Amino acid sequence: MIFTIRSGITILADHPRLYLPRHSTPGKDWFRIQKPIPTDPLCTAKQDSITLPDGVGLPGRRHSIGLARRWHLGIDTLWLLNGLIFTVLIFAIGQWMRLVPMSWNVSGTFDTVPLDQFSIQIARTLHFLVLCWFVMFIVVHVALVMTTGALRNLNHIYVSRDDASWVGFAIFAVSMVVMIVAWVASTPLTYRFLRKVQKAGYALIGPAQKLFEHIDAKPGQYSEKDISPYFWHNGKYPETEEYKQLQAGDFAGYTLRINGLVENPVDLNLEQLRSFPTTSNSRSICAFKAGRASRSR
Known part of the structure; x- marks a missing residue:
């Protein structure tokens, strides 16, 4: 989730505005983390992007959306694989009965992922809202674990033991060190091994990408309403x-x-x-x- 969230923030920072209409028309955004679009007709999409510190975005910096997408989609693939394995295991060992409500007195907890069945702008909005949901869930969940009997809860999570020993806490501390090291090292290693990161990301998402990349309208099927009323210029204009x-x-x-x-x-x-x-x-x-x-x- 660390890599997914950080790379997602970098993707958002490249166009730091969210819309509900399909077209990215200035003034139609419902949320932004950037100043209003200037009236200068030569304002470009690159000028609108935000530079993130290396420790916040992944890989961070400005105009690194290509690498961020490799991280984001590649890690999402691993996350979905993890969920698939989890789903198979809970049914294989009978743990599904602890998650699925069997009576009105038991409530279940369900995760959610966005369904990109709408326009790209609605999909971006759904991604952002789910990001906020996940961050809130992580903060609240960790807070509850630590404030309602930390040692016993950590033993439940890490070693499946119902006692107040320090074994679970020790494993938790080691895992935190690993996450901190991964957090700090991910950005410099990304810039040092650009091609390897790109190849690894494509190896993870490539098979699924090949299945869906041709699902699009054929030439001639677009109408006048598909043309955006505002054209986002890209690149940089000459200053001569x-x-x-x-x-x-x-x-x-x-x-x-x-x-x-x-x-x-x-x-x-x-x-x-x-x-x-x-x-x-x-x-x-x-x-x-x-x-x-x-x-x-």
Whole structure:
């Protein structure tokens, strides 16, 4: 849960706003951990992200959402596997009777996970609410364990003993040391072994990803209502004086120069570029119009 929560916070920090509508339109967020969207039309999604301390997010820092997703989805896979094993065992050894209410005098405890059956924005909201639920559950649960007979409760949890010896507490203390070491070491080790973390994360989530990555609308099935009213710019805009002058003139003076290893070098303005027909071919239509690339000798 430590890795799941920390990596989830990093993912949230990359776009620190939650919405109920499908589109991420400024001003429509119901929750945010960032300032309001500035009126600057050149404000980018990268500028909106938040830098987290290394000890908070996983891996932390800014624009590390790719690594965070590897951690988040990979650990979620292990968590689901752990839950599957737990479910099999409680039925195999008869412990299900201690969890499932057999009368109105017994209440059961049930965990919950979000179901992503809605838009991505509702899914993000559900993830955040479940995150808050888990954090609250952990805090309350640990507090109750420690305040209602810590030694006996820890023996119940760790060694299945109903006494007040220190065995369970000793194992608990060792497990806490392991968690603290893992907490501190996870971020620096992630940045030191980037590729290994990426490969390990994909090895865990890859099989499931391959099953579901093609479940999407086919080309041509999107309608006008699917187009967001606000376009989140990405990357970083140039800060040169030349770019500012082009922007002030709505890029009317912009030209694309195609030269180098081509037979027919050409300068194309926006009107000429927009006059070319669209194509699904990966080869650039502009380069095709300008001439075939010649092989250097």
